[in-house]
Amino acid sequence: MSSTDHAAVHHVHRDDYGSRMGMWLFLFTELILFGGLFIIYAVYRFTHQTEFHLAAQELNTTIGLINTIALLTSSMTAAMSITAMQKGNIRFSKTLIWVTIGFAFVFMVNKYFEWGAKIHHGIYPGSKDLLAKPEGEILYFGLYYVMTGLHTFHVIVGVIFFLFILRQINQKKIEPTRYVRLENSALYWHLVDLIWIFLFPLFYLIH
Amino acid sequence: MSEHQHEEAHVIEYGNYIFIWLGLLAFTGITVTVSGIDLGNWTIVIALLIACVKSWYVLNYFMHMKYEDVVFKIFILTALFTFFIFLGFTFWDYSFVR
Numbered sequence: 001m002s003s004t005d006h007a008a009v010h011h012v013h014r015d016d017y018g019s020r021m022g023m024w025l026f027l028f029t030e031l032i033l034f035g036g037l038f039i040i041y042a043v044y045r046f047t048h049q050t051e052f053h054l055a056a057q058e059l060n061t062t063i064g065l066i067n068t069i070a071l072l073t074s075s076m077t078a079a080m081s082i083t084a085m086q087k088g089n090i091r092f093s094k095t096l097i098w099v100t101i102g103f104a105f106v107f108m109v110n111k112y113f114e115w116g117a118k119i120h121h122g123i124y125p126g127s128k129d130l131l132a133k134p135e136g137e138i139l140y141f142g143l144y145y146v147m148t149g150l151h152t153f154h155v156i157v158g159v160i161f162f163l164f165i166l167r168q169i170n171q172k173k174i175e176p177t178r179y180v181r182l183e184n185s186a187l188y189w190h191l192v193d194l195i196w197i198f199l200f201p202l203f204y205l206i207h
Numbered sequence: 208m209s210e211h212q213h214e215e216a217h218v219i220e221y222g223n224y225i226f227i228w229l230g231l232l233a234f235t236g237i238t239v240t241v242s243g244i245d246l247g248n249w250t251i252v253i254a255l256l257i258a259c260v261k262s263w264y265v266l267n268y269f270m271h272m273k274y275e276d277v278v279f280k281i282f283i284l285t286a287l288f289t290f291f292i293f294l295g296f297t298f299w300d301y302s303f304v305r
Contacts, residue, residue, distance in 0.1 A: 017276075024279060028286040035290045039297050046301065061239070068235055076228040079219070079269045086218045183271075190270045197261050200235075201254035205242035 016180040023184040027191050030154075034195050037147050041202060044139045051136020056206035058123065059144075063114050064204035067107050068196065074103035075193040078162075078186040088176040094169055097162050097182075100189065104159045111152050115145075144203055151199060154192045161185040217274040227268045234261050 045052045077099045084093035118141075122129030125145055130138055165185050168174045174182055238257045242250060267273040272283065 020275075021279065021282075024282060028282065031286055031290060035293065039294055042294065043297060043301060046298075065235070065239060069232065072228060072231045072235065075265065075269050076224050080221055080224050083219055083221060083224070086216055187270055190265055193269075194262050194265055197258050197265070198255075201238055201242065201251075201258055205238065205254060207242055207245070207250070 014178075016183075019180045020183060020187070023187050027187065030191055034147075034150070037143070037150070038198065038202075041143050041147070044136070044143065045202075048134075048136025048139060051134050052140050053206050055133075055137040055140035055144075056203065058118070058121075059204050060114060060117070061204050063110050064200050067110050068200045070103045070106045070110070071193045071196045074100045074107075075190050077103070078189045082179065082183055082186055085174070085176055085179045085182055090169060090176070093182075094166060097166055097169075101159055101162050104155050104162075107155055108152065111148070147199060148203070151192065151195055154188075154195070158185070158189045158192050161188055217271065219268065219271070223268070227264055231261055231264060 077096045081093045081096035081100065084090075084096055118124065123141055124130065125142060130141055162185055165174060165182050168181060234257050238254055241253050241257075244250075246253065266283070272279060
């Protein structure tokens with residue numbers, strides 16, 4: 001019993017390993033959430049190949065590429081913020097988190113203009129112009145709005161996580177010896193990046 | 208007391224992250240270039256293969272999966288296996304419909 005008493009003094013309600021495992025289990029539910037959508041995409045692309053190719057011409061590859069680079073870079077800065085925290089460089093860790101948030105905003109501003117241009121051209125769910133198109137193109141744009149929309153929602157949630165982390169660093173609740181929340185937020189951010197790694201070629205690069 | 212509470216934190220150096228990041232950018236460049244070449248049905252296969260390679264690097268290095276316990280690896284394989292059952296059976300079904 002004495003060893004557990006000892007543990008109770010030094011490790012009150014603290015299990016970083018279990019915490020990370022919990023985060024991974026949550027990420028698997030995200031895999032199934034997006035996975036379901038990817039399966040719908042795969043089936044409709046299989047049954048409407050030519051329409052998917054035609055519809056994809058409407059997307060701007062350059063914007064997609066800029067967003068890919070923004071997310072890959074932000075993923076790196078998020079991972080680096082953990083290294084900085086481990087090394088006790090709290091100030092640099094915070095800077096890297098702000099850089100990550102900055103790239104998230106680059107992504108969202110790009111998405112705003114991208115969606116804005118589509119909506120301006122009359123392509124949005126339920127619009128007359130879109131409904132006049134062949135079935136495959138309606139399906140493509142429906143999936144485009146749902147999947148990139150759900151993904152961008154995750155980007156927004158990721159930013160909220162990081163703002164929360166910055167607040168906890170300032171409150172000294174996250175420090176070089178206790179940073180599992182930063183690790184878990186970074187894991188969430190990497191998942192956002194992972195999903196985009198698949199969304200980009202599947203929606204933007206069909207030629 | 209759990210043995211994990213004494214685990215040594217694995218510190219990955221900044222330089223390693225930059226190296227992985229450059230690799231990811233290079234793969235992105237390859238995907239965009241290849242998509243411009245007409246390879247028929249191979250285009251999508253190559254694009255997905257490159258996406259899988261990129262994911263592998265993100266999972267192992269950015270998400271530290273390489274340094275996690277074997278339990279985490281079993282978890283992720285189970286999750287991916289489940290997903291591929293969904294995907295595989297859906298296409299199996301569709302190959303009879305058409």
